[in-house]
Structure formats: C-alpha cells, structure tokens
Amino acid sequence: MAGAATVEKALDVLFHLHDAGEAVGLSDIGRALNLPKSSCHRLLSSLMDREMVDRDEWGRYRPGLALLSLGIGAQRREPVVSAARPILEREAEGLGETVFLIGLRHRRLRVLDKVEGSGFLRAAPRIGDVVPADITAAGKLYSVFGEGGDELSPAETREIAGRGAAVNRDAWINGLSVLAVPVWQESGQGPGDLVAVLAVAAASPRFDRLGENEIETRLLAGAASIGERMSAGGVSRRHDRIGRKPR
Amino acid sequence: MAGAATVEKALDVLFHLHDAGEAVGLSDIGRALNLPKSSCHRLLSSLMDREMVDRDEWGRYRPGLALLSLGIGAQRREPVVSAARPILEREAEGLGETVFLIGLRHRRLRVLDKVEGSGFLRAAPRIGDVVPADITAAGKLYSVFGEGGDELSPAETREIAGRGAAVNRDAWINGLSVLAVPVWQESGQGPGDLVAVLAVAAASPRFDRLGENEIETRLLAGAASIGERMSAGGVSRRHDRIGRKPR
DNA sequence: TTGAAACGTTCCATTAATGGGAACACTGTA
DNA sequence: TACAGTGTTCCCATTAATGGAACGTTTCAA
Numbered sequence: 001m002a003g004a005a006t007v008e009k010a011l012d013v014l015f016h017l018h019d020a021g022e023a024v025g026l027s028d029i030g031r032a033l034n035l036p037k038s039s040c041h042r043l044l045s046s047l048m049d050r051e052m053v054d055r056d057e058w059g060r061y062r063p064g065l066a067l068l069s070l071g072i073g074a075q076r077r078e079p080v081v082s083a084a085r086p087i088l089e090r091e092a093e094g095l096g097e098t099v100f101l102i103g104l105r106h107r108r109l110r111v112l113d114k115v116e117g118s119g120f121l122r123a124a125p126r127i128g129d130v131v132p133a134d135i136t137a138a139g140k141l142y143s144v145f146g147e148g149g150d151e152l153s154p155a156e157t158r159e160i161a162g163r164g165a166a167v168n169r170d171a172w173i174n175g176l177s178v179l180a181v182p183v184w185q186e187s188g189q190g191p192g193d194l195v196a197v198l199a200v201a202a203a204s205p206r207f208d209r210l211g212e213n214e215i216e217t218r219l220l221a222g223a224a225s226i227g228e229r230m231s232a233g234g235v236s237r238r239h240d241r242i243g244r245k246p247r
Numbered sequence: 248m249a250g251a252a253t254v255e256k257a258l259d260v261l262f263h264l265h266d267a268g269e270a271v272g273l274s275d276i277g278r279a280l281n282l283p284k285s286s287c288h289r290l291l292s293s294l295m296d297r298e299m300v301d302r303d304e305w306g307r308y309r310p311g312l313a314l315l316s317l318g319i320g321a322q323r324r325e326p327v328v329s330a331a332r333p334i335l336e337r338e339a340e341g342l343g344e345t346v347f348l349i350g351l352r353h354r355r356l357r358v359l360d361k362v363e364g365s366g367f368l369r370a371a372p373r374i375g376d377v378v379p380a381d382i383t384a385a386g387k388l389y390s391v392f393g394e395g396g397d398e399l400s401p402a403e404t405r406e407i408a409g410r411g412a413a414v415n416r417d418a419w420i421n422g423l424s425v426l427a428v429p430v431w432q433e434s435g436q437g438p439g440d441l442v443a444v445l446a447v448a449a450a451s452p453r454f455d456r457l458g459e460n461e462i463e464t465r466l467l468a469g470a471a472s473i474g475e476r477m478s479a480g481g482v483s484r485r486h487d488r489i490g491r492k493p494r
Numbered sequence: 495t496t497g498a499a500a501c502g503t504t505c506c507a508t509t510a511a512t513g514g515g516a517a518c519a520c521t522g523t524a
Numbered sequence: 525t526a527c528a529g530t531g532t533t534c535c536c537a538t539t540a541a542t543g544g545a546a547c548g549t550t551t552c553a554a
Contacts (some may be wrong), residue, residue, distance in 0.1 A: 006253040007293040020319045036543045046254040051353050063321040069375030071318025073265045073355040106298050128316030283514045
C-alpha cells in the first residue's frame with residue numbers, strides 16, 4: 001500500500017529470478033514484468049553490488065549468494081528451529097523418512113526446517129517454502145489448535161483435537177502420506193503456545209509399512225522434546241525493551 | 248556505481264538488520280544508517296510486504312523468512328553443492344568434525360555448505376558467510392591453484408602445490424586447525440576446473456589426535472568423489488542459449 | 495557475405511517518487 | 525504531571541528514478 005515503488009520493483013525482479021528456476025536474460029525479465037530494459041538493468045546493477053543477484057557465464061541473471069547468508073540468518077532467529085534441529089535429525093534417521101518443521105508466519109505456513117530421509121522418494125517442499133494451509137496435515141493442526149488456518153468440519157476437528165495429531169493421505173500430493181503433530185511451548189500459566197508443527201512425509205506404501213501408530217508415538221515424543229528444549233534453553237520472554245506492540 | 252539509490256538504501260536496511268543480530272527498532276535503524284524515520288518506515292513497509300522483513304511481538308524489525316526461501320534457492324543452483332552434500336555428511340560423520348564446502352564467488356570466498364560434527368567445539372562460520380582469503384587454508388588453495396586469491400610465499404606455494412592440500416593452524420581462529428583440499432571438475436580437455444574447496448575444521452588437540460594424514464586421505468577421496476559426481480551427474484555444459492559472455 | 499533481429503548497455507529530458515520536517519497518538523520514565 | 529522516547533502519517537519542494545531512443549555486439553537466416 002504505502003511503499004517505495006522502486007524497492008517493490010526490485011523485489012519483483014528478485015522473486016522472478018527465484019521463481020524462474022533457471023538463469024534469465026535481461027530482456028526476458030523486462031518482458032515478464034512489463035519493465036523497460038533500462039529499469040531492469042539499473043535495478044539488477046544495484047542488486048548485484050550486494051550480491052543479491054549473480055550472473056552465469058553467459059551473462060544471464062540468477063539469485064545471488066548473499067541471499068543465503070541473509071536467509072540462514074533469518075532462520076537462526078527462530079528459536080524453535082535450533083530447538084528442533086536435533087530432534088529432526090534423530091527422527092529422520094530413525095524413520096528413514098523426511099521430517100518437516102512447519103510454522104505459521106505472516107498468516108502462512110512455512111517450512112522452517114527439514115531433514116531428508118534415506119528413502120528414494122523425497123517430499124518436494126524446500127526450506128523456506130510456503131505450503132498450502134487447506135489441504136495439508138500441518139494446516140489442519142493449525143486450524144484446530146492455532147489461531148490462523150481455515151475452518152474444518154466438526155467431525156474432523158473433533159477427531160484431530162482428541163487425537164492430538166493430523167493425517168493427510170494423497171490430498172496434497174498423490175501417493176504421499178503425511179502425519180503431523182503440534183509442538184507446544186509451555187508458557188508457565190494457561191495452555192501452551194502452538195509454536196510449530198512437526199511432520200513426517202513418506203510415500204504411502206512405506207508410510208503403511210512403518211505404521212501410523214509407530215510414527216505418531218515417535219513424533220509426539222519428539223514434539224515434547226522440542227517444547228522442553230525451548231522452555232529450558234533460555235527462550236527468555238524479555239519484556240525489558242521499550243516500544244509497543246504492533247497494530 | 249550506476250544504480251537505484253532507493254534499492255541500495257533498502258539493502259542497507261536489510262543488511263543492517265542481518266548484522267545487528269537482534270531485532271532493531273525503527274529509530275535505531277535510522278540513526279545507524281543516517282536515514283530519516285519516514286524513509287526507513289517506507290522502505291521497511293515495502294520489504295515487509297514481501298516478507299523480506301518481519302517484526303517481533305514488540306514491533307521491532309528483523310530479517311524475514313522469505314529470505315530463507317530465496318537463499319536456499321540460490322544455494323540449490325550451485326551444482327557443486329548438490330554433488331558435495333552426501334560427501335560432506337559422510338565425512339562429518341566419519342571424522343566427527345565440521346566439514347565445509349567453500350567456493351570463490353564474486354572474488355570472495357563463501358561457505359557454500361557445511362555439515363557440523365559431533366564435537367563440542369564447532370567452527371563459527373555459517374552457511375553463506377564470507378571467509379577471509381588471506382589467512383584461511385581455503386584461501387591458500389585458491390591462491391595456488393585458482394585465479395583469485397592473494398599471493399603466497401614461493402616456499403609455501405611449492406609445498407601446497409606439491410602436496411595438493413593446505414593446512415592452517417591457529418592463524419584464522421586461535422585453537423582451530425583446518426585442513427583443506429581442492430575439488431576439481433574434469434572438463435574433458437586440459438586440467439580440471441577448481442570448483443570449490445573441501446575443508447575440515449577442528450580444535451587443535453582433536454585435530455592432532457585424528458592425525459593430519461588420516462584427515463588428508465579422507466578429504467582427498469571425498470573431493471575426488473565430488474568431482475566425479477559433477478562430471479557424471481549431468482552438469483551439462485549447455486551452449487544452446489542465446490547471449491554473450493559478460494565483460 | 496550481408497541483413498535483420500536479438501542481446502545488453504548507456505544517455506538524458508521528463509516526471510514521479512523521495513527526503514525530512516512537523517504533527518500525531520501512545521508508552522514508560524523521572 | 526511533564527518529559528523523552530517510541531512508531532506512524534501528512535505534506536511539498538527537491539531530488540532522483542524513469543523509460544524511450546540510440547549504440548555497439550553477437551547470432552542467426554537469407
């Protein structure tokens with residue numbers, strides 16, 4: 001709404017390079033975004049000065065490695081990520097399947113971290129990606145236990161609430177089964193805060209061979225460990241700073 | 248040089264948030280960068296719209312998670328990263344120490360990937376960080392075998408060239424020893440291309456207990472595997488695109 | 495070999511976005 | 525209560541971004 005138009009155009013360029021998947025030429029960018037070549041060139045120059053954009057050997061543009069430093073920095077500031085890392089690795093190793101840590105940020109579900117399993121088929125979402133809220137097991141959990149998320153049928157809501165876990169079979173990606181459990185952080189008083197979701201994704205046959213119960217008990221234990229590590233690990237709720245809450 | 252000043256200011260803000268380490272208030276940003284509050288506010292609004300910047304519960308600003316998606320995307324485009332990943336994991340597991348993959352990008356050495364070992368002391372550089380070229384083992388390798396890098400004494404150059412590996416003890420970080428080997432990609436004709444450096448960092452006592460020879464032979468084998476995987480794994484040198492080389 | 499069409503780059507007058515002061519509502523401190 | 529600090533929103537003269545046109549190369553088709 002209110003904003004610096006130039007910055008938004010620069011971000012358009014940056015995200016376009018990200019979405020493109022492969023390196024893109026200047027003229028292609030201009031056509032895709034309805035920007036004159038000279039504007040593109042100027043924006044890209046500024047982005048390249050900070051290595052937000054890089055060029056391949058043919059001069060085409062692609063996202064730069066400064067983004068990696070910034071992105072890892074952003075991830076590092078998420079307390080739940082450092083608390084969950086060891087558990088993600090342990091469960092990915094134990095189950096042999098990919099384990100996700102998914103959080104609600106900016107009203108959208110994002111993959112905060114993941115550790116891949118040894119299976120031949122691996123789930124597609126990458127770290128940092130947004131995942132759809134309405135059809136994923138993580139989305140179901142947030143709509144039942146969290147604040148965001150869409151509404152669910154009363155029957156399904158009751159089942160998930162009672163079970164403390166959500167399952168998704170083939171709805172998101174065909175042939176893929178997912179089981180997700182909530183990660184609670186105890187806040188001292190009242191019920192805990194839903195800080196993330198722990199999920200395992202596996203090809204459906206493999207998922208069945210492991211067994212829902214086995215997966216569920218492992219994940220529930222893992223989620224509990226993460227919650228404990230967050231409460232213990234100095235996630236001190238500092239209130240000693242000046243300023244007011246947004247909105 | 249030629250550029251969009253607004254974009255550069257926005258990037259100033261972004262990198263400032265990254266460097267700050269903790270969330271920063273609007274006025275603090277303005278003071279640090281000599282920008283008026285209204286300008287900061289506008290820039291931050293545009294950055295927040297795309298989740299390049301996020302706010303904590305007190306309204307202070309911090310890097311946003313969209314950067315994570317973009318950064319992982321940039322990393323994924325580095326062929327050497329995907330080729331090296333399994334080797335990094337294997338060696339980090341086998342040696343129990345942190346293994347780095349470092350590449351020369353934009354005339355600077357960057358940590359392209361790393362896998363942490365089990366040791367209590369872990370090396371500090373993070374994925375995406377720039378490491379100094381003049382005092383690191385990786386820098387020495389690039390100055391001997393690569394194009395960039397600073398000059399080295401003839402004696403040291405001869406030793407590294409003959410050995411095919413570089414060692415650094417306490418020069419970079421006190422108490423830390425590093426051994427690095429080059430990763431060559433065979434290009435069909437002529438000598439291979441130096442595409443990255445594989446390095447192990449360990450606390451000096453632990454480093455000695457493992458033994459330089461043991462580390463070196465393991466790393467050399469690992470680097471050879473990476474080179475093979477790159478040549479085999481479809482790093483096809485496509486020349487079917489339009490465009491000319493830069494500069 | 496020649497022409498046309500693509501590429502990325504540079505220039506510059508026009509125009510639109512920006513800077514930065516001032517005023518705002520608000521919170522914690524003296 | 526008064527004060528100093530937040531973050532937010534106006535506003536207008538000034539400034540800096542804009543984008544069309546021209547340029548030199550490279551590639552491809554004729």
